[in-house]
Amino acid sequence: MxxxxxxxWKKSFQEAFEGKVSFSDSEDLRRKLASDHTEDLxxxxxxxxxxxxxxxxxxxxxxxxxxxxxxxPAGAMTGLSGGALPVExxxxxxxxRLNRIICIDERNxxxxxxxxxxxxxxxxxxxxxxxxxxxxxxxRGTCTIGGNLAENSGGPRAVKYxxxxxxxxxxxxxxxxxxxIQTGANTLKxxxxxxxxxxxxxxxxxxxxxxxxxxxxxxxxxxxALMLVPFGDAEAACRAVSEIFQQGNQPSALEFMERSAIExxxxxxxxxxxxxxxxxxxxxxxxxxGFEPSALMPxxxxxxxxxxxxxxxxxxxxxxxxxxxxLWRLRRVVGEAVKAASTYKEEDTVVPRGTLxxxxxxxxxxxxxxxxxxxxxxxxxxxNLHVNILKRGVSEEVWEKELPVAIRAIFEKVVALGGxxxxxxxxGWVQRPYMDLAFGPAELRLQQAIKDQFDPKGLLNPGKIWPxxxxxx
Amino acid sequence: MxxxxxxxWKKSFQEAFEGKVSFSDSEDLRRKLASDHTEDLxxxxxxxxxxxxxxxxxxxxxxxxxxxxxxxPAGAMTGLSGGALPVExxxxxxxxRLNRIICIDERNxxxxxxxxxxxxxxxxxxxxxxxxxxxxxxxRGTCTIGGNLAENSGGPRAVKYxxxxxxxxxxxxxxxxxxxIQTGANTLKxxxxxxxxxxxxxxxxxxxxxxxxxxxxxxxxxxxALMLVPFGDAEAACRAVSEIFQQGNQPSALEFMERSAIExxxxxxxxxxxxxxxxxxxxxxxxxxGFEPSALMPxxxxxxxxxxxxxxxxxxxxxxxxxxxxLWRLRRVVGEAVKAASTYKEEDTVVPRGTLxxxxxxxxxxxxxxxxxxxxxxxxxxxNLHVNILKRGVSEEVWEKELPVAIRAIFEKVVALGGxxxxxxxxGWVQRPYMDLAFGPAELRLQQAIKDQFDPKGLLNPGKIWPxxxxxx
Numbered sequence: 001m002x003x004x005x006x007x008x009w010k011k012s013f014q015e016a017f018e019g020k021v022s023f024s025d026s027e028d029l030r031r032k033l034a035s036d037h038t039e040d041l042x043x044x045x046x047x048x049x050x051x052x053x054x055x056x057x058x059x060x061x062x063x064x065x066x067x068x069x070x071x072x073p074a075g076a077m078t079g080l081s082g083g084a085l086p087v088e089x090x091x092x093x094x095x096x097r098l099n100r101i102i103c104i105d106e107r108n109x110x111x112x113x114x115x116x117x118x119x120x121x122x123x124x125x126x127x128x129x130x131x132x133x134x135x136x137x138x139x140r141g142t143c144t145i146g147g148n149l150a151e152n153s154g155g156p157r158a159v160k161y162x163x164x165x166x167x168x169x170x171x172x173x174x175x176x177x178x179x180x181i182q183t184g185a186n187t188l189k190x191x192x193x194x195x196x197x198x199x200x201x202x203x204x205x206x207x208x209x210x211x212x213x214x215x216x217x218x219x220x221x222x223x224x225a226l227m228l229v230p231f232g233d234a235e236a237a238c239r240a241v242s243e244i245f246q247q248g249n250q251p252s253a254l255e256f257m258e259r260s261a262i263e264x265x266x267x268x269x270x271x272x273x274x275x276x277x278x279x280x281x282x283x284x285x286x287x288x289x290g291f292e293p294s295a296l297m298p299x300x301x302x303x304x305x306x307x308x309x310x311x312x313x314x315x316x317x318x319x320x321x322x323x324x325x326x327l328w329r330l331r332r333v334v335g336e337a338v339k340a341a342s343t344y345k346e347e348d349t350v351v352p353r354g355t356l357x358x359x360x361x362x363x364x365x366x367x368x369x370x371x372x373x374x375x376x377x378x379x380x381x382x383x384n385l386h387v388n389i390l391k392r393g394v395s396e397e398v399w400e401k402e403l404p405v406a407i408r409a410i411f412e413k414v415v416a417l418g419g420x421x422x423x424x425x426x427x428g429w430v431q432r433p434y435m436d437l438a439f440g441p442a443e444l445r446l447q448q449a450i451k452d453q454f455d456p457k458g459l460l461n462p463g464k465i466w467p468x469x470x471x472x473x
Numbered sequence: 474m475x476x477x478x479x480x481x482w483k484k485s486f487q488e489a490f491e492g493k494v495s496f497s498d499s500e501d502l503r504r505k506l507a508s509d510h511t512e513d514l515x516x517x518x519x520x521x522x523x524x525x526x527x528x529x530x531x532x533x534x535x536x537x538x539x540x541x542x543x544x545x546p547a548g549a550m551t552g553l554s555g556g557a558l559p560v561e562x563x564x565x566x567x568x569x570r571l572n573r574i575i576c577i578d579e580r581n582x583x584x585x586x587x588x589x590x591x592x593x594x595x596x597x598x599x600x601x602x603x604x605x606x607x608x609x610x611x612x613r614g615t616c617t618i619g620g621n622l623a624e625n626s627g628g629p630r631a632v633k634y635x636x637x638x639x640x641x642x643x644x645x646x647x648x649x650x651x652x653x654i655q656t657g658a659n660t661l662k663x664x665x666x667x668x669x670x671x672x673x674x675x676x677x678x679x680x681x682x683x684x685x686x687x688x689x690x691x692x693x694x695x696x697x698a699l700m701l702v703p704f705g706d707a708e709a710a711c712r713a714v715s716e717i718f719q720q721g722n723q724p725s726a727l728e729f730m731e732r733s734a735i736e737x738x739x740x741x742x743x744x745x746x747x748x749x750x751x752x753x754x755x756x757x758x759x760x761x762x763g764f765e766p767s768a769l770m771p772x773x774x775x776x777x778x779x780x781x782x783x784x785x786x787x788x789x790x791x792x793x794x795x796x797x798x799x800l801w802r803l804r805r806v807v808g809e810a811v812k813a814a815s816t817y818k819e820e821d822t823v824v825p826r827g828t829l830x831x832x833x834x835x836x837x838x839x840x841x842x843x844x845x846x847x848x849x850x851x852x853x854x855x856x857n858l859h860v861n862i863l864k865r866g867v868s869e870e871v872w873e874k875e876l877p878v879a880i881r882a883i884f885e886k887v888v889a890l891g892g893x894x895x896x897x898x899x900x901g902w903v904q905r906p907y908m909d910l911a912f913g914p915a916e917l918r919l920q921q922a923i924k925d926q927f928d929p930k931g932l933l934n935p936g937k938i939w940p941x942x943x944x945x946x
Contacts, residue, residue, distance in 0.1 A: 189636055189897055247692075426665075
């Protein structure tokens with residue numbers, strides 16, 4: 001099946017696994033795992049392997065470890081930092097067949113899943129039992145729980161319910177030498193040894209392959225209310241975010257969108273944007289949730305004075321489920337809409353949320369001085385601002401040369417504000433050049449030393465997270 | 474100042490640090506750090522060192538690392554697993570002088586503290602700004618935030634607000650070689666590199682000395698309502714715990730106490746216990762909280778049918794703050810009261826909460842078969858049951874020989890239920906013999922390998938967490 005010198009390892013893989021584990025070197029399949037949603041990067045894997053259970057993952061990793069073949073775990077390829085790109089070739093280990101919801105434990109409010117389960121399918125399955133898995137990335141309809149675990153994904157509800165790490169009780173992980181470990185226990189509290197669970201979550205598939213996760217659930221607060229609040233000034237909208245919390249409110253989502261973000265999204269979806277004054281520069285999308293419908297409007301009514309004090313215009317209240325879905329749809333497609341509009345580079349900045357106005361001002365100032373246009377939106381309640389820098393009229397030369405300088409200037413401001421360079425997308429492949437801003441050499445060396453304990457040969461998702469200088473230490 | 478061969482290192486320390494860093498070998502001071510609240514263990518440190526800032530911690534660790542002297546970080550010595558006992562002698566590094574609240578950041582809902590700050594002082598300082606630090610161990614009036622970070626402490630409010638790890642954004646840590654690291658950023662979300670923050674929390678002072686912590690705060694939900702609910706059957710009380718959550722309620726505390734626990738506590742405090750029927754075997758102490766006083770009673774009214782369906786008796790509602798304080802005082806002193814009543818051994822079991830009735834049944838069965846009496850109480854809403862095994866009439870020989878067998882039998886059941894051997898006290902010194910039940914050799918080796926990266930000479934809080942066989946690998 002496989003020819004050529006460089007393909008000897010594939011022949012050897014075929015001999016070992018033919019008829020035992022599902023794999024393919026079809027160009028179509030390899031191409032599917034060669035790109036994610038990060039810019040326009042393409043890295044072809046040599047083989048796509050699709051194990052169907054933990055034992056098959058073990059066997060594939062043992063073989064790869066013995067034969068020195070890189071292995072990159074891959075889910076739905078919706079990542080935004082290139083975390084699942086097989087940048088050194090070798091095997092893309094797809095979780096496509098590891099897609100079972102093993103058990104919804106209603107008594108203990110827990111669910112056990114395999115990594116290939118689609119997040120929205122998980123949400124809907126537990127909702128059918130009156131339970132709630134809150135983590136809700138924009139790509140929830142396609143992204144997998146395994147990818148969410150790898151990147152410690154967030155989403156709009158993180159402001160009230162936390163990010164992926166806050167929902168993980170226990171993981172089954174296969175290490176590169178084939179050892180299967182359990183990182184914790186199926187309990188809400190755990191002070192037993194080092195927190196290997198938290199170490200795995202967000203490690204971007206570099207420490208082991210997660211084959212099973214026990215996740216916490218909550219009773220489902222099935223009622224929500226949603227309003228879109230316009231501001232004449234984007235920085236005033238950011239100030240309002242802080243004010244909402246100062247007044248003791250706890251929205252279940254608190255999203256920021258510049259005017260251009262919502263306009264692009266509406267154009268992309270093919271609908272009219274929400275009615276807005278000519279002076280509107282930004283919006284906050286504010287959701288509250290609860291178990292009692294009657295408790296929702298009072299929550300929004302408490303929030304409104306806080307935003308009004310910061311100069312908000314008349315809020316648009318979503319009158320019914322269809323109106324809510326339409327507003328959420330606009331918010332969810334902003335990323336795709338920007339991508340469709342122009343070559344761009346997205347930065348996943350995160351700062352202490354009260355400093356958002358300073359961050360936004362700095363982003364615009366850096367853009368102005370380098371001649372870049374940017375569209376900003378994101379999870380303002382967490383201080384997590386997605387900064388999309390557009391290529392549009394910029395020449396290839398300026399884009400190549402000036403963009404890294406501009407990004408570095410933005411990240412320097414982020415770090416000066418107490419923030420860091422990724423809130424929920426991960427470092428993956430594309431943010432590595434900026435890791436020196438987030439961590440000093442000591443922290444980077446410690447992380448690398450931990451990696452070496454889990455994967456001494458450096459074969460699992462190689463080339464990720466650390467800048468080249470550090471990863472060569 | 475120091476004489477004798479075995480004290481040569483102390484003389485050398487004195488020469489290096491006299492007039493620079495505060496230290497002492499007074500027997501009184503050393504004795505204070507020789508014991509914690511765990512059983513009646515005594516391990517005298519050779520020296521007590523009390524650095525006043527990060528640089529002094531650095532200098533002490535550099536010297537100790539160079540001279541091969543063990544260093545055990547120590548807070549208020551309220552630990553319940555012996556985590557801060559200097560079991561190999563050397564230096565007890567007290568955080569007593571590292572006791573500043575550096576900054577309450579009201580805009581960002583964060584606080585920066587040194588490790589020696591007493592938890593209750595932190596709570597009260599932020600409450601004065603309308604903010605809330607929820608972690609609330611029974612020892613909050615004396616325990617330090619550094620100790621809470623080391624052991625990943627919980628307390629009654631964990632059921633709604635999580636444990637210490639859920640409140641930590643960023644840590645400044647001095648490693649044994651004197652390197653100062655920042656584990657994260659001051660942000661609510663972070664997907665930048667490995668989660669060193671979560672690795673540090675709960676590592677029991679074995680990886681580094683935390684010198685500064687940035688903690689998350691929330692707006693203070695200052696109103697609470699509290700009721701004490703009696704049950705004729707302790708297992709029915711445990712079943713009711715599960716039912717409360719099934720019905721979609723979110724109490725801010727949900728504590729379980731056997732009848733004997735509350736009686737001992739009342740006797741210890743010197744007050745009459747709450748009126749109870751002769752048939753009462755256990756109580757649930759149920760608290761709800763919120764921003765609006767008017768929302769509290771409806772919450773309790775929704776909870777009552779759930780417990781009533783499990784056979785609860787007439788609830789005792791705390792009518793005012795004094796009544797609430799008295800009920801909480803009884804709950805908080807149970808540990809001390811048990812200690813005053815008999816030599817005992819406390820186990821910090823934790824299971825998926827729906828399985829509490831099975832755990833309680835197993836504890837009683839094991840006790841019966843080995844001839845031990847036990848008093849059980851704890852954070853039932855988290856599935857975290859403190860099992861106190863009393864010596865009372867048991868002979869020294871039986872206590873020594875049978876107790877470890879009985880504990881192992883209890884922990885085997887805990888693990889079979891999906892639980893683990895410590896929910897919030899840590900492994901420290903006393904639970905090491907049972908770590909093989911919580912983790913297999915692969916997980917233990919990985920933890921030890923991580924330890925080696927942070928502290929290659931094994932000088933920082935030696936002798937803790939791992940069973941001897943593993944720690945000698």
